[in-house]
Amino acid sequence: MTHPLISFLAFQLCWFACVVGASRGLPWLGPVVVAAFGALHLWATPAGRPRAGQAWLLGLAAVIGYAADSALVLTGVLSFPPHASLGWPSSAWMVALWVAQAATLTSAMSWMTGRYLVGAMFGGLSSPFAYLAGARLGAAVLGPTQSAALVVIAVEWALAMPLLLWIARQANLSTRRVVLESRTPGS
Numbered sequence: 001m002t003h004p005l006i007s008f009l010a011f012q013l014c015w016f017a018c019v020v021g022a023s024r025g026l027p028w029l030g031p032v033v034v035a036a037f038g039a040l041h042l043w044a045t046p047a048g049r050p051r052a053g054q055a056w057l058l059g060l061a062a063v064i065g066y067a068a069d070s071a072l073v074l075t076g077v078l079s080f081p082p083h084a085s086l087g088w089p090s091s092a093w094m095v096a097l098w099v100a101q102a103a104t105l106t107s108a109m110s111w112m113t114g115r116y117l118v119g120a121m122f123g124g125l126s127s128p129f130a131y132l133a134g135a136r137l138g139a140a141v142l143g144p145t146q147s148a149a150l151v152v153i154a155v156e157w158a159l160a161m162p163l164l165l166w167i168a169r170q171a172n173l174s175t176r177r178v179v180l181e182s183r184t185p186g187s
Contacts, residue, residue: 007107010037014100015130018093022139027086027093034096041103053171054106058099060167065098066090068156077143077152078131084139093139105168113169116162123161124154 014037018030038058042051072078073089086092105112112119128150134140143149 004108004110007041007104010040011100011104011108013037015097018097018100019134019137019139022080022084022086022091022093022134023137025083027084027091030093031086031096034100038099038103041107054103057102057105057164057168057171061098061102061164062095064160064163066095068160069094069098072152072156075152077149079141079143081138081141102164102168105164106172112161112165114165116165119161119165120158124158127157128154 014030014034017033021027021029021033041058042054045051045054069078069090073080080091080094084091084093087095112122131140131142131153132146132150135142135146143152
């Protein structure tokens with residue numbers, strides 16, 4: 001998505017499809033909506049920012065999200081009720097949320113580009129609210145001590161957001177080099 005407002009609104013739609021879908025026993029709904037958002041994001045990638053870099057960003061976000069949230073599940077910080085499970089240890093709709101988040105890094109959240117400390121603070125402060133909202137809606141269950149679970153989630157995202165921002169920046173820098181090299185005369 002090129003326009004930040006469209007990207008922001010699409011992310012909100014993805015979040016609701018993932019969380020509300022899982023809470024209503026439709027854990028497949030969010031991944032389907034996020035797949036459509038991801039396809040549109042790649043299709044709308046502007047010239048000078050090849051789709052391959054954006055595809056790598058989304059793919060790496062899925063891998064990182066699966067590993068990070070699976071660690072939360074395996075340590076008892078997070079779990080999913082049977083009606084919200086699709087995959088194990090982490091659920092597919094949670095992984096889809098990581099992909100949707102990554103898709104916003106070059107549009108709606110591009111203001112954080114290169115600002116890793118800001119990204120860490122943003123991730124650490126906002127993520128507990130998102131996970132708590134998901135738990136309150138019935139899509140997830142936070143560990144036995146909810147406040148401790150939220151602290152762990154805050155730390156997870158305080159580390160993950162700068163990493164995702166770095167990956168997004170590398171994808172954009174490497175694709176810019178490819179574009180510049182392809183425009184160089186005699187190559």
